[in-house]
Amino acid sequence: MLSIAQRRDFRQMLLAWFDTHARDLPWRRTRDPYAIWVSEIMLQQTRVVAVIEHYARFMQRFPALDALASAREEDVLAVWSGLGYYRRARMLHRAAQKVQAELGGVMPKTAEELRDLPGIGAYTSAAVASIAFGEAAAAVDGNVERVLMRVQGWDESNASATRLRETAAEFLDAARPGDFNQAMMELGATICVPRGPLCLQCPVQPLCATRGEHLTGERKKMQSRTVSHAFARRRGRVLLAQRPKDASLMPGMWELPSLESGAAPQSLRVLEVKHAITVTNYTVGVYDFSAAGDEALPKTEQVMRWFAVSALHEVALTGLARKVLKKLGAFPKIAAHAKSVTDTDSNMGVR
Known part of the structure; x- marks a missing residue:
């Protein structure tokens, strides 16, 4: 003391x-x-x-x-x-x-x-x-x-x-x-x-009594999971699905439609991204259904809607959906005046 x-x-x-x-x-x-x-x-x-x-x-x-x-x-x-x-x-x-x-x-x-x-x-x-x-x-x-x-x-x-x-x-x-x-x-x-x-x-x-590293609590062990999502873009619009209002994570937000494992041919696979949510690391495969007919679009119980790419800034997107849409060039760029200073450093213990 x-x-x-x-x-x-x-x-x-x-x-x-x-x-x-x-x-x-x-x-x-x-x-x-x-x-x-x-x-x-x-x-x-x-x-x-x-x-x-x-x-x-x-x-x-x-x-x-x-x-x-x-x-x-x-x-x-x-x-x-x-x-x-x-x-x-x-x-x-x-x-x-x-x-x-x-x-x-x-x-x-x-x-x-x-x-x-x-x-x-x-x-x-x-x-x-x-x-x-x-x-x-x-x-x-x-x-x-x-x-x-x-x-x-x-x-x-x-x-x-x-x-x-x-x-x-x-x-x-x-x-x-x-x-x-x-x-x-x-x-x-x-x-x-x-x-x-x-x-x-x-x-x-x-x-300082320690003057060096010592254990200050165990980190939660991260889990791994593989998931698949569909991407469809037509006439300046993209197809999104709404998460259930009673979902434990991100209720009511919009994401790319989910795909069951093996539901899409590998020929449609256009992207793989890594994404972390709380204690889970996701490997996400994205399949392009843009050229497919309506009958080939993924079937889901979620509400699905087409959104204009130009209006996606106004949509409550999940972080994963935003990441994927940016990588596929289907997300509008932020105006320069909306940006602030940048920072290279990293509350709850991170900052």
Whole structure:
């Protein structure tokens, strides 16, 4: 355990490093609580490099809370498409509607009040309250847990969630809580990484009990699965199938029609892609039915519709469908003005 004086030194070292080395990210250029909230929801279990373009597109379409609250859910999902974990988008939309309808469009300013909104837990409420409103609330995600465990020399047996939250609160810089929380996450994402930590570059290395890699939790073992999908394009339109509204993953979203194994001849196979969803790695075979007659199109109980390629930006596509359509040249390009800065680095522990 670090002493009170050592924790003070830790804060000073960490914030000095952050002031110099913090990544220039679009959501760090504002104190708008809505914009910060959107970024924190997007960053859950998602790398920064994947979030930046989606964040720019989302904020362009829904620049303020009232715009998001008044939007249709399918439009929100369409803009979110490709980012994954679509429940986040649904909860974000419902929370915006609650703020607009019940709070006059004004976001709560404390972590406790923010937790009353759909989709906001302990981490997100503390992050938004500290960054946007300066509340001394410690935000604890996977990155912060790893940093604390290594600094303290703890393993899984003596690092309960309660103990980690209490320790994070003791380390927190009450004068700069938002910067401190971001600095802790930045350290975990760029220096104190899960495998091969860059200890010689760590600003708090002199105070760290571990000073090197140690186990901070087992990763879930990935499963493998092979699936097949049909691609059909005619007269500037593509055929899509809607996932069931009661599906456990991505309910109601649009994808390429599924094919049973062996249902299409290998001569129609035009693409193979790899795609990961939660703990499953998929090998996806795509078969081109564009030249086939209607009678040869795949039969499914799902609702199927033809969509104009030019309008696919407005469709709530699954990430896999978006990936395949892009590779086959059947997805409209994003206008240059919708793009933001790029980033080569990688909450819930990734960022």
